[in-house]
Amino acid sequence: MDKLLQSEGTELNVQQLIEQKRQRKSFASRFEKVIPVFLFLCACVSILTTVGILFTLVRESIGFFSEVNIVQFYTGTNWSPWTGEFGVAPLIGGTLLITVIATIVAVPIGLMAAIFLSEYASDRVRRTIKPILEVLAGIPTVVYGFFALTFVTPILQSFIPGLGIFNALSAGIVVGIMIVPMVASLSEDAMNSVPNSLREGAYGVGSTRFEVVTKVVLPAALSGIISSIVLAVSRAIGETMIVTIAAGATPNLTFNPTESIQSMTAFIVQAATGDTTYGSTIYYSLYAVGITLFVFTLLMNLLSQYISRKYREEY
Amino acid sequence: MTVKLDERKDMKTTTNIESRTKEDHQKKTAVEESEVFQVSDLNLWYGSDQALYKINMAIPEKRVTAIIGPSGCGKSTYLKALNRMVEMIPIVKTSGTIKYRDKNIYEDKFHVEELRAKVGMVFQKPNPFPKSVYDNVAYGPRVHGIKKKAILDEIVEKSLRDAAIWDELKDRLDENAYGLSGGQQQRVCIARALAVEPDVILMDEPTSALDPISTLKVEELVQELKKKYSIVIVTHNMQQAARISDKTAFFLNGELIEFAETDELFQNPSDKRTEDYITGRFG
Numbered sequence A: 001m002d003k004l005l006q007s008e009g010t011e012l013n014v015q016q017l018i019e020q021k022r023q024r025k026s027f028a029s030r031f032e033k034v035i036p037v038f039l040f041l042c043a044c045v046s047i048l049t050t051v052g053i054l055f056t057l058v059r060e061s062i063g064f065f066s067e068v069n070i071v072q073f074y075t076g077t078n079w080s081p082w083t084g085e086f087g088v089a090p091l092i093g094g095t096l097l098i099t100v101i102a103t104i105v106a107v108p109i110g111l112m113a114a115i116f117l118s119e120y121a122s123d124r125v126r127r128t129i130k131p132i133l134e135v136l137a138g139i140p141t142v143v144y145g146f147f148a149l150t151f152v153t154p155i156l157q158s159f160i161p162g163l164g165i166f167n168a169l170s171a172g173i174v175v176g177i178m179i180v181p182m183v184a185s186l187s188e189d190a191m192n193s194v195p196n197s198l199r200e201g202a203y204g205v206g207s208t209r210f211e212v213v214t215k216v217v218l219p220a221a222l223s224g225i226i227s228s229i230v231l232a233v234s235r236a237i238g239e240t241m242i243v244t245i246a247a248g249a250t251p252n253l254t255f256n257p258t259e260s261i262q263s264m265t266a267f268i269v270q271a272a273t274g275d276t277t278y279g280s281t282i283y284y285s286l287y288a289v290g291i292t293l294f295v296f297t298l299l300m301n302l303l304s305q306y307i308s309r310k311y312r313e314e315y
Numbered sequence B: 001m002t003v004k005l006d007e008r009k010d011m012k013t014t015t016n017i018e019s020r021t022k023e024d025h026q027k028k029t030a031v032e033e034s035e036v037f038q039v040s041d042l043n044l045w046y047g048s049d050q051a052l053y054k055i056n057m058a059i060p061e062k063r064v065t066a067i068i069g070p071s072g073c074g075k076s077t078y079l080k081a082l083n084r085m086v087e088m089i090p091i092v093k094t095s096g097t098i099k100y101r102d103k104n105i106y107e108d109k110f111h112v113e114e115l116r117a118k119v120g121m122v123f124q125k126p127n128p129f130p131k132s133v134y135d136n137v138a139y140g141p142r143v144h145g146i147k148k149k150a151i152l153d154e155i156v157e158k159s160l161r162d163a164a165i166w167d168e169l170k171d172r173l174d175e176n177a178y179g180l181s182g183g184q185q186q187r188v189c190i191a192r193a194l195a196v197e198p199d200v201i202l203m204d205e206p207t208s209a210l211d212p213i214s215t216l217k218v219e220e221l222v223q224e225l226k227k228k229y230s231i232v233i234v235t236h237n238m239q240q241a242a243r244i245s246d247k248t249a250f251f252l253n254g255e256l257i258e259f260a261e262t263d264e265l266f267q268n269p270s271d272k273r274t275e276d277y278i279t280g281r282f283g
Helices: A002-009 A014-023 A025-067 A070-075 A089-120 A123-138 A141-159 A168-192 A196-204 A209-238 A241-246 A264-273 A281-310 B002-011 B015-030 B075-082 B112-118 B133-143 B149-162 B182-194 B212-225 B238-244 B262-267 B272-278
Strands: B035-046 B049-060 B064-068 B092-100 B119-122 B200-204 B230-234 B247-252 B255-261
Touching (some): A089 A264, A123 A168, A141 A241, A168 A209, A196 A209, A196 B182, B049 B230, B064 B075, B075 B092, B075 B230, B112 B119, B212 B238, B255 B262
Parallel strands (some): B200 B230
Antiparallel strands (some): B035 B092
């Protein structure tokens, strides 16, 4: 009896407890309301940065184009800013040359590595190789630059007599090596997310492993694979250090990969680290080149979205 | 459906199948029943967990064999051992023999692709490829080297007819199979399996993801298909097994408890555990 009373006296009344808490809740509820605002502001930072960069690029470019004719800028084929020649074509050509070489290197290697990892490798092999690939992606590009200049170029010179110290080929190959992990890793993700039931269906009618890969997995993962390639190509377009170090500083409108060239990014480095006077035409040309580069990568991104929408095999 | 099939048989003698049927008919009068699979002493492990214990079972030709049993009893594993799909899981080990038409399928020289072209499979969840209906059905023949459009057209039509979905889909062959309903998808998958004219069709709970009407259609289809094919169907639905199968095997904890004519097994089970299961005492 005693025990019963006691237990009744100390009985938990949850509703009462909640009521007590509620009275202390005004601070908490205000906190609840502030949180989404704070999170929104954080999300805004990246948007504002983009807007800020765009604004600066556009404003300074307008300054540049008031001094140099925009048509001349984009159609001129001679880039020697120190003598007042602003034809951007050689820089664009240099960037494209590097990008093409890098793509030719990276896409087959990256794709095959991805196929191996996703379809052939055992779990253990995959778990070992994938992190290593991703470490490769984390190597500073300046290291790649020296790798190109001091390792790849000498090897290439032994094959191609008369190859200069600075050349587009070496830089392009190394940019390609740099983006291999990106193609491999993202493509592997895309192939890995193809449901196993599709593979089973294909094996079930007697496909070989290679047929499963080429006829079922690759088509199903195509949109992801293309996005990975386009993303990697954007990286190659924007790549700076490797090209600056290994490709030279010779604005040169050429499709010959053994020559020294200068890319858009390499020019920006050269001009920004040199003794360019603030407010000079060369100074403003930095922004004009910058916005051109920006347009290129933007176009690549739009292209990737378009392609992946068009070729999507939804599962 | 039945009428249509018969008509077609008259018009186009699909020689391969026809002759086989005649042969079998003769055999059946001679021998009592021929078998497509002979499984003896099959043990199977996932790593160190044994999933199947000493299975001995012969699967008859041109009949529907149902495999029932509670979840995790090894019935799907057993089914997938028959076309070596268990090997998709690298840690699987087996012992014992499975003979398909008197050839040991676990022998080294045996080509697994050949086996799977003869022993088709329909899965639990409809798994069409994210391609057009046509490409789905034509997938198998193409993999095995048939490239001519005219022949493929014929195969696709025939397979879709046999899967009882031609009339629904004949104007939608170019549509992505993912846009179809679940029941239609499953019948497209059946057509995909039929397109290589297999000998045996393995079905792994083919109706468990379908609504009752689609289930009914697939069940009717199975009845139709057993005229041409030997069918092994895994099901967790005992009524389904009773409705559509000729023979039924009851699996429990990786062992084959009882294998008999369906009527016999359901009306007069010889093992206490079978009786408990089919009367709903467990599982």
